[in-house]
Amino acid sequence: MELPQTRDILEKLAxxxxxxxTGDTILVGIHTGGAWLAExxxxxxxxxxxxxxxxxxxxxxxxxxxxxxxxVKPSDISFDVDxxxxxxxxxxxxxxxxxxxxxxxxxxxxxxxxxRLAVLVDRGGRELPIEARFTGIKLDLGEHRMIDLLRNDTxxxxxxxxxxx
Amino acid sequence: xxxxxxxxxxxxxxxxxxxxxxxxxxAGKVASIGExxxxxxxxxxxxxxxxxxxxxxxxxxxxxxxxxxxxxATLESEMEAAIAGGITSLACxxxxxxxxxxxxxxxxxxxxxxxxxxxxxFPVGALTxxxxxENLTEMAELSDAGCVAFSHAEKPLDNALVMMxxxxxxxxxxxxxxxxxxxxxxxxIGVAHEGEIATRLGLPGIPACAETIALSKIxxxxxxxxxxxxxxxxxxxxxxxxxxxAKKQGLPxxxxxxxxxxxxxxxxxxxxxxxxxxxxxxxxxxxRDALKRGLKDGTIDAVCSDHTPVDDDAKLLPFxxxxxxxxxxxxxxxxxxxxxxESKVPLIDALSRVTSRPADVLGIESGSLSPGAAADLCIxxxxxxxxxxxKSLKSQGKNTPFLGLEMKGRVRYTLVGGYVVYRANPS
Amino acid sequence: MQRxxxxxxELQHLLTxxxxxxxxxxxxxxxxxxxxxxxxxxxxxVPLLRGKAIFNLFFEPSTRTRTTFEIAAKRLSxxxxxxxxxxxxxxxxxxxxxxxxxxxxxxxxxxxxxxAQSGAAHxxxxxxxxxxxxINAGDGRHAHPTQALLDMYTIRHFxxxxxxxxxxxxGDIMHSRVARSQIHALTTLGVPEVRVIxxxxxxxxxxxxxxxxxxxxxxxxxxxxxxxxxxxxxxxxMQGALLPSAQEYFKYYGLTPEKLALAKPDAIVxxxxxxNRGIEIDSAVADGPQSxxxxxxxxxxxxxxxxxxxxxxx
Numbered sequence: 001m002e003l004p005q006t007r008d009i010l011e012k013l014a015x016x017x018x019x020x021x022t023g024d025t026i027l028v029g030i031h032t033g034g035a036w037l038a039e040x041x042x043x044x045x046x047x048x049x050x051x052x053x054x055x056x057x058x059x060x061x062x063x064x065x066x067x068x069x070x071x072v073k074p075s076d077i078s079f080d081v082d083x084x085x086x087x088x089x090x091x092x093x094x095x096x097x098x099x100x101x102x103x104x105x106x107x108x109x110x111x112x113x114x115x116r117l118a119v120l121v122d123r124g125g126r127e128l129p130i131e132a133r134f135t136g137i138k139l140d141l142g143e144h145r146m147i148d149l150l151r152n153d154t155x156x157x158x159x160x161x162x163x164x165x
Numbered sequence: 166x167x168x169x170x171x172x173x174x175x176x177x178x179x180x181x182x183x184x185x186x187x188x189x190x191x192a193g194k195v196a197s198i199g200e201x202x203x204x205x206x207x208x209x210x211x212x213x214x215x216x217x218x219x220x221x222x223x224x225x226x227x228x229x230x231x232x233x234x235x236x237x238a239t240l241e242s243e244m245e246a247a248i249a250g251g252i253t254s255l256a257c258x259x260x261x262x263x264x265x266x267x268x269x270x271x272x273x274x275x276x277x278x279x280x281x282x283x284x285x286x287f288p289v290g291a292l293t294x295x296x297x298x299e300n301l302t303e304m305a306e307l308s309d310a311g312c313v314a315f316s317h318a319e320k321p322l323d324n325a326l327v328m329m330x331x332x333x334x335x336x337x338x339x340x341x342x343x344x345x346x347x348x349x350x351x352x353x354i355g356v357a358h359e360g361e362i363a364t365r366l367g368l369p370g371i372p373a374c375a376e377t378i379a380l381s382k383i384x385x386x387x388x389x390x391x392x393x394x395x396x397x398x399x400x401x402x403x404x405x406x407x408x409x410x411a412k413k414q415g416l417p418x419x420x421x422x423x424x425x426x427x428x429x430x431x432x433x434x435x436x437x438x439x440x441x442x443x444x445x446x447x448x449x450x451x452x453r454d455a456l457k458r459g460l461k462d463g464t465i466d467a468v469c470s471d472h473t474p475v476d477d478d479a480k481l482l483p484f485x486x487x488x489x490x491x492x493x494x495x496x497x498x499x500x501x502x503x504x505x506x507e508s509k510v511p512l513i514d515a516l517s518r519v520t521s522r523p524a525d526v527l528g529i530e531s532g533s534l535s536p537g538a539a540a541d542l543c544i545x546x547x548x549x550x551x552x553x554x555x556k557s558l559k560s561q562g563k564n565t566p567f568l569g570l571e572m573k574g575r576v577r578y579t580l581v582g583g584y585v586v587y588r589a590n591p592s
Numbered sequence: 593m594q595r596x597x598x599x600x601x602e603l604q605h606l607l608t609x610x611x612x613x614x615x616x617x618x619x620x621x622x623x624x625x626x627x628x629x630x631x632x633x634x635x636x637x638v639p640l641l642r643g644k645a646i647f648n649l650f651f652e653p654s655t656r657t658r659t660t661f662e663i664a665a666k667r668l669s670x671x672x673x674x675x676x677x678x679x680x681x682x683x684x685x686x687x688x689x690x691x692x693x694x695x696x697x698x699x700x701x702x703x704x705x706x707x708a709q710s711g712a713a714h715x716x717x718x719x720x721x722x723x724x725x726x727i728n729a730g731d732g733r734h735a736h737p738t739q740a741l742l743d744m745y746t747i748r749h750f751x752x753x754x755x756x757x758x759x760x761x762x763g764d765i766m767h768s769r770v771a772r773s774q775i776h777a778l779t780t781l782g783v784p785e786v787r788v789i790x791x792x793x794x795x796x797x798x799x800x801x802x803x804x805x806x807x808x809x810x811x812x813x814x815x816x817x818x819x820x821x822x823x824x825x826x827x828x829x830m831q832g833a834l835l836p837s838a839q840e841y842f843k844y845y846g847l848t849p850e851k852l853a854l855a856k857p858d859a860i861v862x863x864x865x866x867x868n869r870g871i872e873i874d875s876a877v878a879d880g881p882q883s884x885x886x887x888x889x890x891x892x893x894x895x896x897x898x899x900x901x902x903x904x905x906x
Contacts, residue, residue, distance in 0.1 A: 055626060059639060068640075073626060075629055076629075109634055110634050
């Protein structure tokens with residue numbers, strides 16, 4: 001399968017978001033790929049609102065099976081969540097469990113006015129009733145292929161397909 | 166009963182004998198070596214091919230837990246363990262409950278032991294009443310009842326005046342005094358050798374000087390009183406050196422070491438292995454090596470098992486709260502063989518430390534294969550390995566630092582007074 | 593020998609700092625850093641250990657340590673059961689392992705153990721079912737690993753790097769499990785110079801084999817030091833054969849502003865609490881600008897959350 005250029009997907013996503021942006025929309029990226037993406041979108045959209053980062057390790061539902069993620073990073077939510085208009089950003093939307101954890105975590109900081117979701121790739125396979133408001137591209141990868149967002153030394157983002165396990 | 170032991174390697178340290186020869190037993194005594202006595206008709210033959218035939222082992226310290234601690238072990242179980250370990254004579258310390266401070270108690274113990282028809286039991290009487298360190302016991306009477314020596318076991322005897330009087334009184338009747346050298350005030354709360362390991366583990370320490378200070382007191386008082394002194398279970402390098410010097414000066418002093426202490430050091434405690442909670446404490450590697458040397462050069466006369474059966478309930482506790490002691494009767498021979506191999510000591514010399522030398526300390530006739538001597542024998546396979554585990558031990562005490570290890574040297578037969586009292590299951 | 597790590601190299605129990613790698617210690621401190629953020633939020637709680645039963649098993653009373661573990665467990669959404677087992681109930685015949693077996697049958701997931709005897713936590717860890725985790729909250733004079741970890745967190749927070757530091761531990765080293773764990777942690781994390789300062793009666797034999805330099809004189813021992821770790825002097829040590837009096841101890845080993853001035857100007861002062869003001873530390877120092885004693889307490893919660901969640905996830 002040939003992937004379109006990551007840059008083109010990014011441009012499309014940024015365009016969609018821009019059309020629906022309010023003055024106080026705050027981007028919150030999910031560690032790690034979502035955080036890179038949120039940074040990039042923040043720059044592309046020329047936003048001056050703060051940028052948040054979530055590490056959802058403490059909210060995962062698979063702790064029982066796989067334990068604590070070996071590289072937990074502190075979450076960084078330095079704005080007042082009460083009444084905030086949050087745009088949650090992640091690289092790939094798959095089962096929806098990561099987004100569920102992120103929404104739960106946000107509510108432990110306060111009661112936002114609204115949370116919307118933006119993803120670079122929606123690969124289907126949902127296990128929870130969660131959909132993205134903004135989607136860069138929809139891909140049907142089947143069960144056995146994985147897609148990752150990588151960031152190279154110059155800060156450029158690139159989607160990469162690989163065989164899954 | 167006439168027994169012909171054929172093809173064995175006879176080792177008799179007392180008579181400097183080490184050769185392959187047959188041994189003939191009649192009327193409970195060694196009848197002859199090499200050729201049978203005239204008209205000898207064996208009623209029983211033992212093929213000792215590949216086995217060592219030596220005098221039965223003499224153990225200078227084995228707690229049989231009677232009277233008073235029958236829930237830990239009984240005379241029956243521990244006497245079984247003794248003969249399974251090739252031990253035919255053993256001395257038991259007086260720290261029973263009540264202590265061995267009355268002739269009646271000693272007679273009862275002797276009677277109970279005799280009725281089992283196994284190893285000979287030699288009670289060591291209490292030096293003071295109740296081992297309280299205040300009033301002397303009736304040592305002469307106790308001696309008549311069967312006590313071979315007098316000791317204070319592990320109970321403190323810090324009062325120098327009482328110690329001196331006890332030695333004077335014992336010397337009056339030429340009775341030996343056996344003492345463990347440990348200053349009570351320096352060791353009261355300690356549970357491990359004071360040094361790097363105890364510091365790391367946060368265990369209260371017993372300094373080596375607890376031994377040397379007590380030892381110097383004992384040796385000076387021995388000199389003063391002329392008492393015959395035996396030092397039980399020496400544990401430190403400095404202590405061994407003091408014994409060496411005392412012997413050089415001609416003081417009538419002898420000394421033993423526990424079989425645990427010639428192999429283990431405080432490092433073996435690892436992370437709080439309560440099987441290594443022993444009295445005296447396991448000391449440093451340097452001390453252990455000095456004990457091995459002292460044993461080799463004769464400074465230390467004998468190795469004892471220091472057999473102290475402790476039940477699991479008393480061991481499965483934090484290190485300091487766990488009761489001190491380890492089972493030892495069945496490990497004495499393998500541990501001595503291990504020392505001989507590691508220290509390059511000829512087998513005959515090694516065996517002297519558990520036969521003729523402790524027999525001399527006890528002042529008993531056993532410990533030799535001289536014609537006419539009581540036929541107390543140990544016949545063992547020197548190269549047979551066996552695993553130390555609860556089910557391989559007859560003693561009710563299953564705790565030892567050597568648990569799980571493979572040891573060389575397995576007793577095949579034990580004879581007491583010309584009777585086979587123990588025979589290993591053919592494996 | 594008790595292994596704290598499971599066959600995958602993960603922490604199964606936390607019994608002692610001894611033997612843990614620098615990477616493992618940093619992993620715990622990094623995880624704690626994430627939890628510091630959690631404790632500053634509106635909802636100071638994460639659902640990580642929801643449904644887990646954590647037993648605070650205190651054979652030696654300590655409200656303070658027990659409370660910090662309790663708060664940490666509750667912030668991880670675990671159920672916490674506090675048991676103060678007095679010496680008297682132990683003497684009624686139930687052994688330590690009886691108690692533990694009984695609680696295991698109630699489906700405990702983790703035991704936090706405080707005991708007056710060195711090695712008690714090791715004993716328990718050796719006898720619990722493999723799915724149960726044990727945290728040593730102080731055993732005799734032996735170890736207090738979570739205290740040492742929170743001290744390391746505090747040092748890293750204020751000094752960033754361990755590799756250039758001079759650290760002094762001051763006071764009753766002999767009887768201190770905190771000191772032993774601090775020494776292992778500091779040497780493992782690469783602190784080039786660890787000093788212990790105490791009169792000879794309060795220094796255990798062979799302490800230099802743990803990789804520290806003993807000092808008996810504060811004026812020499814405090815020179816150029818970056819971090820001062822004060823220890824609590826127990827009341828029962830203040831008289832008798834160890835020390836003549838609390839007054840004399842304070843005069844020669846109590847940390848006053850004058851003595852603190854011998855250390856580096858930006859040196860930090862720490863204390864595991866509770867403090868004996870006027871005995872091991874002067875109030876002017878305890879409440880002064882160089883004291884980081886209160887941040888220690890805050891970080892202590894996050895460090896204990898980190899340890900619990902790393903163990904529960906292994």
